[in-house]
Amino acid sequence: MEDGPENLIVCRGRLAFLILNRFPYTTGHLMAVPNVHSPSLDLLQPEVRAEMMELAARAVTVLTRVYHPDGFNLGINIGSAAGAGIAEHLHFHVLPRWGGDTNFMASVADTRVLPETLEDSYRRVKEAWLAHSD
Numbered sequence: 001m002e003d004g005p006e007n008l009i010v011c012r013g014r015l016a017f018l019i020l021n022r023f024p025y026t027t028g029h030l031m032a033v034p035n036v037h038s039p040s041l042d043l044l045q046p047e048v049r050a051e052m053m054e055l056a057a058r059a060v061t062v063l064t065r066v067y068h069p070d071g072f073n074l075g076i077n078i079g080s081a082a083g084a085g086i087a088e089h090l091h092f093h094v095l096p097r098w099g100g101d102t103n104f105m106a107s108v109a110d111t112r113v114l115p116e117t118l119e120d121s122y123r124r125v126k127e128a129w130l131a132h133s134d
Helices: 046-067 104-108 118-131
Strands: 009-012 016-020 030-034 071-076 092-097
Touching: 009 118, 016 046, 016 118, 030 046, 046 071, 046 092, 046 118
Parallel strands: none
Antiparallel strands: 009 016, 016 030, 030 092, 071 092
């Protein structure tokens, strides 16, 4: 399958790739994912960790241009007790944040409300990513 809106992969590096989260916490929620399965950051080769960090740093730049967030959360959940959805395959979250972006829907109904579709988010992020490929 070719990368695109179907698999939400924004870009592939040599050792890792950047993907839009299918179940985002906020609009533009991206993840830097290693090509190899690993349950923990310390088990990855240094080159893989470095590429993941470079993808995350570039994601911050691109998301800033696209969405103009007030800030970012960046992090890795290691282990199911820490919130890892797939404990055997860690990934680095890049979440744009805005003041007041957690509302009563998330607090009361455990539901997220996003202002655009995943397809629109993918298109906007992909276009900005390619424009920033200088």
